[in-house]
Each structure stands twice: as structure tokens, then as C-alpha cells.
Amino acid sequence: MNPYIAGVLLGLVLIASVLISGRGLGASGAVKSCVVSVVSTVAPEHTNESLYYEQHVNNAPNPLKSWLVFEVLGVIIGGFLSGMLSNRLTLRIDKGPRISSNTRLIFAFAGGILFSFGAQFGRGCTSGAALSGMGVLSTGGFITMLAIFGSGYLFAYFFRKLWI
Amino acid sequence: MGPLVGNIIDADFDYLLALLIGIGFGYVLEQAGFSSTRKLAGVFYGYDFVVLRVFFTAAVTAVVGIILLNRFGLLDLSAIYINPTYVWPAIVGGCIMGLGFIMGGFCPGTSIAALSIGKIDAMVFVAGLLVGAFLFVEGFPLYDEFYTSSYLGDLLVFDSLEMPRGVFVFLLIFVALAAFVATYIIEQKVNKTPVKLSLQLIKDKPYHTAAIGGTMLIGIIMLFVTDFNTSLYRKAEIIDLSTIDVRYIDSRELAFRILDKDKEILLIDTRDEKLYAKNGLPGSINIAYTDLANKGWTDIFDNPDKKKIIIADSELDEIRVLKILQTLGFQNFFILKGGYQTFENGILSVSSDVLNSYSPDDKAFVTKASEELKVLIEKNKNNVVKPKNVKKAKGGC
Numbered sequence: 001m002n003p004y005i006a007g008v009l010l011g012l013v014l015i016a017s018v019l020i021s022g023r024g025l026g027a028s029g030a031v032k033s034c035v036v037s038v039v040s041t042v043a044p045e046h047t048n049e050s051l052y053y054e055q056h057v058n059n060a061p062n063p064l065k066s067w068l069v070f071e072v073l074g075v076i077i078g079g080f081l082s083g084m085l086s087n088r089l090t091l092r093i094d095k096g097p098r099i100s101s102n103t104r105l106i107f108a109f110a111g112g113i114l115f116s117f118g119a120q121f122g123r124g125c126t127s128g129a130a131l132s133g134m135g136v137l138s139t140g141g142f143i144t145m146l147a148i149f150g151s152g153y154l155f156a157y158f159f160r161k162l163w164i
Numbered sequence: 165m166g167p168l169v170g171n172i173i174d175a176d177f178d179y180l181l182a183l184l185i186g187i188g189f190g191y192v193l194e195q196a197g198f199s200s201t202r203k204l205a206g207v208f209y210g211y212d213f214v215v216l217r218v219f220f221t222a223a224v225t226a227v228v229g230i231i232l233l234n235r236f237g238l239l240d241l242s243a244i245y246i247n248p249t250y251v252w253p254a255i256v257g258g259c260i261m262g263l264g265f266i267m268g269g270f271c272p273g274t275s276i277a278a279l280s281i282g283k284i285d286a287m288v289f290v291a292g293l294l295v296g297a298f299l300f301v302e303g304f305p306l307y308d309e310f311y312t313s314s315y316l317g318d319l320l321v322f323d324s325l326e327m328p329r330g331v332f333v334f335l336l337i338f339v340a341l342a343a344f345v346a347t348y349i350i351e352q353k354v355n356k357t358p359v360k361l362s363l364q365l366i367k368d369k370p371y372h373t374a375a376i377g378g379t380m381l382i383g384i385i386m387l388f389v390t391d392f393n394t395s396l397y398r399k400a401e402i403i404d405l406s407t408i409d410v411r412y413i414d415s416r417e418l419a420f421r422i423l424d425k426d427k428e429i430l431l432i433d434t435r436d437e438k439l440y441a442k443n444g445l446p447g448s449i450n451i452a453y454t455d456l457a458n459k460g461w462t463d464i465f466d467n468p469d470k471k472k473i474i475i476a477d478s479e480l481d482e483i484r485v486l487k488i489l490q491t492l493g494f495q496n497f498f499i500l501k502g503g504y505q506t507f508e509n510g511i512l513s514v515s516s517d518v519l520n521s522y523s524p525d526d527k528a529f530v531t532k533a534s535e536e537l538k539v540l541i542e543k544n545k546n547n548v549v550k551p552k553n554v555k556k557a558k559g560g561c
Contacts, residue, residue, distance in 0.1 A: 003214045004344075006196035006374070007221020012221060013188040015229035021182050022167030022557025024505040025189050027272035028293065029560065037298040041282075052304035054463020067558075070179045075193070075273065076280040082194035083281030091282040093200045094269070107203075108285045111268015112275070112292020113299065114260050119272065120300045121311065122258025123247060123560050126271035127189075129254070131219065132559075133247035135226030137329070139319040140249035147258020148265060155210035155266045158540070162267070163205040 011065060014135050020068060024132020029117035030072035033063040070130075096163040122147070166239040167557050176181040190277045199278035208266060210354040213347040220340045228382060229331055234392050237491075240459065241391065246318040253311060268292065316387035330387040339381035341376055383449060393457050396491055408487060413473055414501040415510045416526075419533040422540070423447060430470035432497075433478055435487045435504065443512070444502075446540040448475065449549045456488050460551025465494040472496060473543030478503040512537055 017025055036057050040047050047053040057063060083089045095104035112124015119125040122144040124132070130148055165171070169178045183259055196218045197203045207210025216387060233239035263270055270278060270289045304311070322332035352359045359365060366373050390398070420443060421429050431448035433440050440450040453476070464474070474489075475498050476482040482499040489497060510518065510533035512529050519527055 001195040001197070003196060004221050005219035005330060005559075006192055007218040008225050010189070010192045010218060011225025011229060012198065013185060013192055014226040015233070015355065016188070017185045018226070018230055018232060018244055019166045019168060019256025020173070020185065021178055022243055023559030024247075025185070025273070027276055028297075030209065030295045031272060031290070033302070034295040039233040039298070040303070044493075050301070050304070051308055052301045055308070061469040065179075067178060067182045071186035071189065072276055074183040074188075075190035075276045077183075078187035078192075078292035079199065079277035079280035080190075080388070081187070081198065082277075084193045086195070088194075088199070090282050091284060093284045095285065096202070096205075105283055105288045106556055107267045108269065108289040111264045111266070111270070112289040112294075113264070114248035114292075115264030115268060115270075115272060115289075115510045116293040116296025117300050118257040118260025118262075118264060119280075119295070120249075121248065121253040123254070123257075123262060125261060125273065126219075126265075128271040128560060130246055130529050131223055134223040135230060136246050137246060137332070138239075138247035138249065139321045139322050139324045140251075140254050142321045143249070143251065143254040143260045144261075147255045148261045148271075149261040150263030152265050153209050155263050159266045159433035160209065163202070163269070164209050164211070 016130060018135065023067065024128065025071065026068045026124055026132065027072060027075070028116060028125040028128055030068040031116060032071050032120070033066050037063045051084055065081030098161055143147070165237060166233065167243055167398060170555060189273070190280065193274055194281060198274040199281055199283060199286070201278070204274060205269050210350050216347055217344060220343060224337055225329070227336065230331065230387060231389055233387065235389050235395065237361045237392050243459065244557055245557045246320070247389060247482060249316040249319040250312065251314040251316065256549050259494065271516060273553060308535065330389060333386040334383045336471050337379060337386065341379055359479040390449070396457060396488055399491070400487045402488065403483055408490070410483060410486065412501040413498045415507040418507065419511050419537065423533060423536055425546065428465060428471050430464070430472045430474060432464065432472060433475045434481070435475070439477070441545065442540050444544060444547065445475070446544040453481070453485065455493065456485065456550070458551050459554040467491060471498060473498045475504055477498050478505055
């Protein structure tokens with residue numbers, strides 16, 4: 001799809017989200033909800049003494065019953081439908097030409113950990129904080145966006161072997 | 165006025181709608197090519213700028229769309245979630261995310277879209293996300309103070325930069341377009357098919373040129389689009405009596421009804437706080453002119469059981485209030501003939517000259533009313549009614 005048309009469509013999805021539910025899109029928050037929910041179920045005694053649970057989780061209803069969790073389920077369905085319609089459903093690994101699949105997976109795992117960790121401080125990731133924040137003209141959204149992409153360019157040199 | 169959920173749509177449907185919005189989100193992400201980590205990483209190495217194109221087009225579209233929805237009275241900006249600003253956590257978090265982006269080749273949203281079509285690296289990235297969230301939560305006591313530091317509230321970016329919203333949006337659109345053109349040139353160069361900048365390029369790409377022109381036009385229009393409330397008050401400055409249905413109640417009837425302890429009337433005093441504190445009428449509610457659009461007053465403006473009477477300093481001000489309330493969709497108001505000034509000069513603090521011009525019956529009534537009203541006004545002091553708290557949408561990750 002032409003990237004500008006895709007951009008307009010993505011913008012329309014974001015507008016719909018704000019118009020309907022009064023909030024932007026997101027992804028990292030749903031991941032956290034899953035983790036919090038699992039830990040609460042597996043080790044309830046642990047959550048009673050943990051500071052984060054005490055401040056941010058324990059008084060809230062079931063963390064899985066959240067807007068973001070349903071939205072992310074939708075992302076999985078929507079992505080799947082798109083892949084199916086465009087014949088892109090295949091099990092595969094995308095990587096740069098100079099690294100092995102194992103290296104790619106190790107870095108993907110490490111990158112995921114970092115992204116998720118950073119997203120907590122940024123109050124969201126590229127979608128929840130940067131894109132949605134920019135959409136509603138939030139200062140925090142713009143700062144997060146500049147920090148993600150700005151630092152990405154700084155780090156890009158050191159990891160160039162991964163991609164080019 | 166939106167947001168629709170909790171307003172027009174029942175809150176129970178919110179999760180279903182979230183699922184549908186997510187389907188749209190996932191579909192577009194995948195169609196845009198964001199399920200390919202090579203494309204995503206390309207933005208940092210100059211061989212593929214699809215991320216930048218999609219991302220900034222989406223952001224600009226959303227900004228323009230949200231502003232227009234508000235302008236036409238379809239979206240209440242005070243009720244939507246504004247991402248809060250925590251300056252240093254946003255910077256540090258953003259840098260950690262930038263590192264994660266370069267190493268992992270995805271961001272959370274794109275990794276989930278990629279996972280759904282079978283990308284194994286995306287699945288591993290998502291596993292990393294889960295571990296990262298777990299580590300954050302477990303290590304929280306180490307940085308709980310930093311986590312909530314440098315908090316500036318629901319700050320808006322044009323306020324931070326001290327410029328009008330329209331100017332900021334215009335600049336944003338201009339910068340986005342400049343970035344699209346610049347990255348196109350860089351991309352062609354990196355991929356060894358450099359373009360020559362000339363008039364021929366504009367002729368060869370008529371659609372692109374038209375799109376750039378059209379987008380600039382939108383940018384210029386955005387310079388002049390005010391928010392709904394501003395335009396509401398601006399319109400109220402222009403009064404055309406033929407378009408407004410005005411019903412009056414005069415000073416004397418009002419005085420009589422107040423003294424009669426008439427429960428049918430609801431007095432809405434729209435003068436500012438100071439004037440209201442001086443001589444607000446008994447039983448009246450003070451809703452300042454500048455606060456009329458506050459959703460917290462809906463129950464009062466919509467009250468079907470009472471005769472709602474608008475009071476302002478002058479009759480003209482009352483008609484302005486009436487116009488604003490009608491634009492907001494509220495009906496059935498009366499206004500005090502001549503405004504509070506007439507009420508004050510004719511009854512409350514009536515001068516002996518004026519009093520002597522009345523008939524003996526009226527004179528007796530006004531004299532008595534003036535005395536009794538003054539006592540009641542004293543008693544009424546410090547009667548402050550607060551607007552209902554308006555629910556703001558929750559959001560964030």
C-alpha cells in the first residue's frame with residue numbers, strides 16, 4: 001500500500017479511537033496488563049508486598065479487562081486478515097543480510113525487553129505515547145517521539161551490522 | 165458531542181469497539197508494510213523511509229481531524245485523554261525505546277501485527293516485551309521516584325512553545341512535507357538511483373505535486389481554525405435578534421416570584437463571581453459567562469421542570485448567553501428584561517426619584533420588595549454551586 005495512503009488510514013483509525021472512546025491507540029500497556037495479570041494469579045502473595053502492585057494494580061479491577069487488551073486482540077486479528085488477503089502468512093524470520101537467524105532472534109528478544117522497559121517510563125510506546133500523543137498535541141507525546149527516533153539514529157551506527 | 169462512549173454509546177460496548185478499532189489498526193499496520201522489520205529499520209539507515217511517511221502522515225491526519233471534529237462541535241477536547249507530560253521519564257524512556265527499536269527492529273504495535281502473520285522474530289520480540297514489563301514492575305522500587313518526576317500535567321505542545329495552535333499545526337504540516345521530500349531524495353541516493361532536482365521532477369510526478377499543494381492548503385486553513393469554544397463566544401458577539409426567540413420576565417415579576425418563594429423558577433446568574441458575591445439573588449446559581457460550555461452544568465441547563473431565567477448585567481449580555489446555550493443545544497430559557505442593571509435601578513436599590521414616579525401601589529410593593537430582597541441577598545451570600553465533575557476518558561499504556 002502507498003505509505004501516504006496507509007498513513008491517512010492509520011490517522012483515521014486514531015481519529016475514530018479518540019472520537020469513539022476518547023483515547024488513542026496503544027500496545028505496550030496491554031503487554032503490561034498481561035504480565036501483571038499472570039503474576040497476580042501465579043504469586044498473589046508476592047503482589048501484596050510489591051510497591052508497583054500496591055500503587056498501580058491492586059485497587060484496579062481485573063487488569064485483563066482493559067480497553068488496550070481488547071484493542072491489541074484486534075491488532076492480531078486485523079494483522080492476520082491483512083496478511084491473509086495479501087498472501088503474506090508464512091512462518092519466517094526477517095533479518096539483515098549479514099547476520100544469522102540466531103543472532104537476529106537474540107537481538108529481537110533484547111530489543112523487546114528494552115522497548116517494553118522504556119515504554120513504561122514514556123507512558124507508552126511508539127503508538128500509545130508518540131503517535132497518539134502527537135495526535136492530541138500532547139507535549140509528552142512529542143518529547144517521547146523525538147527521543148525514540150532521535151536516539152534511534154544515534155544508536156543506528158553501532159548496530160549497522162544487524163541491518164545493512 | 166464526542167467522545168461517543170459514555171455519552172451516546174453505552175460504556176459496555178467500549179471493549180467491543182476497542183476490538184474493532186484494533187482490527188483497523190492491525191490491518192493498516194500490516195498493509196503499510198510494518199510487519200517487515202527490514203522496512204522498519206530502514207528509516208534509521210536511509211534505505212527505506214516508509215515508517216517516517218506512514219507515521220507522520222498518520223500524526224498530521226489525526227491532528228487535523230481531531231481539530232476539525234472539535235471545531236464542528238462533534239468532539240469535546242476537554243473530555244479526551246491527553247497524554248500526561250513527565251519530561252525526564254519521557255526522554256529517558258524514549259532513549260531506551262530507541263535502543264530497543266534498533267536492536268529489535270520492531271516497536272510493540274508493529275511486532276504484534278507482524279506476529280499475527282507468522283514472523284518468528286516478532287514472536288521473540290513480543291516475548292522480550294513481556295519480560296521487559298515484568299522486569300520493570302519488579303524493579304519499580306528502584307525508580308519509583310524518577311517514574312513520577314518532572315510532571316507537568318496534561319500539557320499541550322503549542323502552549324509549551326507559546327504559540328497559537330493554528331501556527332503550530334501549520335508548522336507541523338510544513339515540516340512533515342519537507343521531511344517527505346528530503347527523505348525521498350536521501351532514499352534515492354542511498355539506493356543508488358539519485359534524482360536530479362528540477363522542474364521536470366514536478367512534471368513527472370503530478371499526483372505527488374498536487375498532494376503536496378493540497379496538504380499545504382490544509383496547513384494554511386489550519387492557521388485559521390479556532391477551537392469550538394472560541395468560535396462559540398466569537399459568534400455570540402454578533403447578535404441578530406430575528407434569529408433568536410427571546411422570552412422575557414420583567415423585574416417586578418421576578419421580585420414577586422422570589423418573595424413568593426416560587427419553587428418553579430431557576431435563576432441562572434451569569435455575571436462574574438465578584439458581582440455575584442455582591443448581590444446574587446436568593447436561590448440563584450452562579451455560572452460565569454466564560455464557563456457556560458462546561459459539561460458539568462448540563463443538568464441545570466437541561467432541567468425540564470423549572471422556568472429557567474438567565475440573568476446578566478445587561479439584556480444584551482443575556483441574549484449572548486441565550487445564543488451560546490442554544491448553540492450548545494439547550495432550550496426554553498427566559499431572560500430578565502433589561503438585565504440585572506434594570507432590576508437594581510428599578511427595585512433593589514431604587515432611588516427616591518424613580519420611586520416617586522411609580523403609582524402608589526407599585527411604590528408600596530417596590531419599597532417592601534427592596535427591603536426584603538436586601539435581607540434575602542445577605543442570607544444567600546456564600547451560596548456557591550459547583551459544576552458536576554465531568555468524566556474524562558482514561559487512556560495511556
